[in-house]
Structure formats: C-alpha cells, structure tokens
Amino acid sequence: MVDNVVDMAHFFYIHFAFPTYFKNVLEGHVATQYLRTKARPDVAGASNYAAGGESTLHSDASYFGPSYMIDNLKQDYQGMTVESVLTNCHYPVTPTSFMLQWGVIVRRPPGLSDSQAARFGSKFAKFVGVGFEQDVAIWLNKTQIDNPLLCAEDGPVYQLRRWYEQFYTDVADIEPDMVARYEFEIDTTQPVAGWEAEVAGNLALRRAAADESRGAG
Numbered sequence: 696m697v698d699n700v701v702d703m704a705h706f707f708y709i710h711f712a713f714p715t716y717f718k719n720v721l722e723g724h725v726a727t728q729y730l731r732t733k734a735r736p737d738v739a740g741a742s743n744y745a746a747g748g749e750s751t752l753h754s755d756a757s758y759f760g761p762s763y764m765i766d767n768l769k770q771d772y773q774g775m776t777v778e779s780v781l782t783n784c785h786y787p788v789t790p791t792s793f794m795l796q797w798g799v800i801v802r803r804p805p806g807l808s809d810s811q812a813a814r815f816g817s818k819f820a821k822f823v824g825v826g827f828e829q830d831v832a833i834w835l836n837k838t839q840i841d842n843p844l845l846c847a848e849d850g851p852v853y854q855l856r857r858w859y860e861q862f863y864t865d866v867a868d869i870e871p872d873m874v875a876r877y878e879f880e881i882d883t884t885q886p887v888a889g890w891e892a893e894v895a896g897n898l899a900l901r902r903a904a905a906d907e908s909r910g911a912g
C-alpha cells in the first residue's frame with residue numbers, strides 16, 4: 696500500500712488522470728508525494744482525480760510513520776476550487792492482511808446554508824472516496840514483489856522501501872540512509888505525451904464507432 700507514494704503511473708491507469716507534476720520527498724519518519732493532475736478527456740467524472748473537462752487537482756500527501764497518511768487536496772469542481780483532506784490509516788492484523796480505515800473532510804464553500812453545506816460535503820466526500828476506492832481495489836489484488844524490475848517512470852520504489860525499514864524495528868537498528876532526506880522529481884513530460892496520444896486514439900475510435908452506428912442506423 697505504501698508503494699503508492701512513489702507510483703506516478705497509476706494516476707493514469709487507475710485514477711484516469713494525467714500526472715503533470717510528481718515529486719517525492721522522504722525525510723525522517725515522513726514520506727511525501729507532491730502531485731498535480733489533469734483529467735483524462737476519454738474518462739469523465741470517474742473520481743476526484745478525473746472530474747472531467749479541464750479540471751485539475753493539487754495533492755500533497757504525507758505518510759507520518761508506517762501507518763497513516765494525510766492528503767491535502769485542492770481541486771476544480773463544478774466551477775469552484777474545493778479543498779479537502781483525505782486521511783487513511785492501516786495496521787497489520789495478520790501476516791497477510793491489514794485493517795484499513797479512511798475518512799474525508801471538506802472545507803465548507805462560502806455562501807451555502809447549513810443544509811446545503813451538509814449536502815455538498817457528503818456528496819464531495821463520496822467523490823473523493825471513489826478515487827480512494829480505486830486504490831483499494833488494487834490493494835485487494837496485489838502481492839509484494841521484493842525485487843521489482845523498474846522502468847524510468849516508476850519512481851523511487853527502492854528508496855521508499857528503505858525508508859519504510861525504519862519502522863517495526865528497534866530504534867538502535869535504524870540506519871542513516873533510512874531517514875536521510877531524499878528528493879526525487881519525475882519529469883512527466885514524456886509519459887504524459889505518450890498517454891495523450893493513447894487518449895487521442897481512444898477518442899478517435901469512439902468517434903469512428905459513433906459515425907458507423909449513425910451510418911448503419
């Protein structure tokens with residue numbers, strides 16, 4: 696689950712968004728992911744990451760230790776900029792499973808009555824939850840590979856796992872390289888260009904199929 700901190704590519708495949716900026720900072724017991732995305736035009740409204748149109752999302756997410764993350768989110772949503780915070784925590788309960796808990800809080804937009812704000816908050820929190828559950832679906836089906844073969848855009852998986860080794864161990868056994876400051880920014884220009892071509896292809900196929908069914912009908 697913690698591997699997600701460095702996983703740039705899953706924002707395209709799992710959350711249906713282009714990651715236009717992606718950087719990790721590991722230091723001490725904190726591991727942070729700084730992310731900007733814009734929605735995929737071929738998959739609209741699927742989650743908070745892909746709200747459709749020209750929508751963008753800013754996400755600054757930090758693990759404070761091995762078991763909980765706080766994700767500060769700011770995004771375009773129906774013409775507004777909405778701020779929210781997603782928290783999740785997970786702790787091992789058996790050698791092969793975790794207890795996972797999560798919650799969302801949404802900043803109240805100005806000018807809404809109490810009942811409108813309550814409706815808005817619960818609707819928006821569900822929308823953020825759709826994005827989170829896209830990750831959960833993966834976690835339920837993935838297995839750990841200790842020595843993954845990485846490609847250029849995979850992010851600092853090994854450094855993150857080294858950071859994680861400072862936990863569930865004796866303090867005396869923490870090595871300097873587990874806690875040293877480490878920064879890594881992925882240049883997403885090239886992968887995003889490739890994905891844009893893929894999305895353009897999807898849209899062209901869809902248009903062709905629509906034209907064909909109009910022709911047939």
Ligand SMILES: [Fe+2]
Binds near residue numbers: 705709830
């Ligand atoms: Fe994710």
